[in-house]
Amino acid sequence: MSAVILDGNRIATDIKNEVAEEIRNLSGSGVRPGLAVVLVGHNPASEIYVRSKVKACEALGIFSEKHTPPESVSTQELLELVHSLNSREEIDGILVQLPLPPQVDAKKVLLAVDPAKDVDGFHPMNVGLLSTQRPGLVSCTPAGVMEILQRSNIPISGADAVVVGRSDIVGKPMAMLLTNANATVTICHSKSRDLPSVCRRADILVAAIGRAGMITREFVKAGATVVDVGMNKVTTQKDLEYFFPGDQKRAQAFAKNGSVLIGDVHPEVAGVVGAITPVPGGVGPLTIAMLMSNTLKAMKLRRGERVREAVVR
Ligand code: NAP
Secondary structure (H helix, E strand, O other): OOOEEOOHHHHHHHHHHHHHHHHHHHHHHOOOOEEEEEOOOOOHHHHHHHHHHHHHHHHHOOEEEEEOOOOOOOHHHHHHHHHHHHOOOOOOEEEEOOOOOOOOOHHHHHHHOOHHHOOOOOOHHHHHHHHOOOOOOOOHHHHHHHHHHHHOOOOOOOOEEEEEOOOOOOHHHHHHHHHHOOOEEEEEOOOOOOHHHHHOOOOEEEEOOOOOOOEOHHHOOOOOEEEEOOOEEEOOHHHHHHHOOOOHHHHHHHHHHOOEEEOOEOHHHHHOOOEEOOOOOOOHHHHHHHHHHHHHHHHHHHHHHHHHHHHHO
């Protein structure tokens, strides 16, 4: 029996519709959430991400503005920009698109973002709030994974969850969110011993590694739920045939674009597990939906009282 496909596009659309409705309900108050995006230089991937973030804001009624300092920007100049955004009342969220150029001290810049406006959830204050189960802003991708699991009625409490990957933006917050939801969590990384046997214990397996198709059949137990966070590219004909034998649609896309997307989970895994997120169309769409949701949440946490007063008046 093949796995249930956990449709990230559908769940992301539901979340965006909920955010848009809340914003519509605020319209009488004259208050609306605002997001400032900082995009340094001309990294093509970053430009695409930022474009889709700004487009999502427009569709949902979130005010957005884009700041585009040149590639040569200094740490000091970026700090000044962040400070000015911190001080503006109508800006609820500040997103500094990564990566930053090598001359910039990225950690210093991210640390300067007001934790109350840190819609990426990267600030140590928000990481601490998450680990102590206090209200705060949570990193978008792992927050999106929780939405997929919860809205798909995957049992989390008491489940054995294994997270492969310990990055600050995906693996660690993912493990914390699952722990907070009462799963028994194991975090794995490149130094973990006998990874397949650890992964086979998982009722919920989250792969956030960055290695094309690394999680094969031997890593999963029958019936498990597998969440594939990875976004990698297949760029050779040999890999295309290895990962997607007989897949005409992907072969055509490969011929046209020179590459196709693949997650960290080998496509063969869909044949043995209970439920799985596809790539593309799984976790990816949730990341932007959660950014929108975080911007609204930041507004409510920071100006909630004022919004309520305005609505009542
Ligand atoms: P990252 O910072 O490079 O972290 C990768 C993690 O995987 C590290 O903890 C690393 O271990 C571990 N790892 C690497 N090779 C391994 C191996 N052979 N066995 C076990 N663990 C291994 O990456 P990231 O930012 O977390 O992203 C992970 C993946 O998710 C990437 O493909 C990225 O493109 C994707 N992603 C997708 C979205 C989305 O919206 N869908 C968002 C963010 C990221 P060590 O710590 O020991 O080095």
